[in-house]
Amino acid sequence: MRTASQRGSRTTTSRTPPRRTGCPRPHTPHPPPATPAAGTHRPHPPAAPAARHPVGAAEPIQIAGSWEVTTVHVPADQPAGTYWYHPHLHGSTAEQIVGGMAGVIVVEGDVDEVPEIRAAADVVVCINELKLKDGTVPACTTGSWVTGVPSTLTVNGTVNPTLRLRPGEVQRWRLVAATAFTGLSLQVTADRTALTMHQIAQDGVTFTAPVPLSRLV
Numbered sequence: 001m002r003t004a005s006q007r008g009s010r011t012t013t014s015r016t017p018p019r020r021t022g023c024p025r026p027h028t029p030h031p032p033p034a035t036p037a038a039g040t041h042r043p044h045p046p047a048a049p050a051a052r053h054p055v056g057a058a059e060p061i062q063i064a065g066s067w068e069v070t071t072v073h074v075p076a077d078q079p080a081g082t083y084w085y086h087p088h089l090h091g092s093t094a095e096q097i098v099g100g101m102a103g104v105i106v107v108e109g110d111v112d113e114v115p116e117i118r119a120a121a122d123v124v125v126c127i128n129e130l131k132l133k134d135g136t137v138p139a140c141t142t143g144s145w146v147t148g149v150p151s152t153l154t155v156n157g158t159v160n161p162t163l164r165l166r167p168g169e170v171q172r173w174r175l176v177a178a179t180a181f182t183g184l185s186l187q188v189t190a191d192r193t194a195l196t197m198h199q200i201a202q203d204g205v206t207f208t209a210p211v212p213l214s215r216l217v
Contacts (some may be wrong), residue, residue: 001085002106067132072105080109081204082174084126095140099129099152102178111206120172123163127177128154151182156157172200175216186216 064092072085086102087093104126112118131137136144139172155161164173177184198210 007155057109074107077108080107082106082206084176084178095137097180099137100128100130102128104176120170122172126156126176126178129182
């Protein structure tokens with residue numbers, strides 16, 4: 001989802017899985033008939049995907065069948081940046097995230113008007129971690145519910161995609177590591193040589209100056 005500098009509300013529609021009682025954790029899931037909650041967060045660098053800071057407020061509404069509409073209200077003073085969202089039903093959050101139920105919210109604003117940033121191609125890169133066994137997400141019934149289940153990493157919903165960059169081209173990558181179990185790092189190479197990237201923001205906070213680095217962790 002993308003919202004401009006004037007802010008406002010953005011709506012997303014998703015199909016929610018059948019309600020379960022939740023993972024065996026030291027907390028109590030929301031009792032029926034509460035509908036699945038939705039969480040919106042600032043993104044974290046690949047090595048620390050857990051999110052802490054919310055953006056706006058989300059209001060889920062159950063509609064016909066198992067479809068759900070969630071409206072995210074972005075306040076007028078929300079800083080521009082890249083954020084992510086996922087279902088937040090306590091006791092089922094991890095199960096839903098490893099099923100791919102996470103996405104990106106881009107809040108546009110003043111930083112996007114910097115000439116060098118405005119001139120760069122704007123590319124959203126959302127990495128999801130799927131845990132599938134026999135084509136489905138295992139039910140979270142024990143603390144070791146995904147032990148031994150390999151991770152399938154997708155980028156914008158595709159396995160092993162190719163992001164094309166022309167010689168001399170500058171791209172702005174909005175990186176979101178929407179993973180639940182795996183820490184990631186990023187390196188761009190040419191002829192086995194690491195190329196320099198310039199980090200301009202983290203956790204939805206824009207830096208005062210770009211930070212050159214050869215690997216993002």
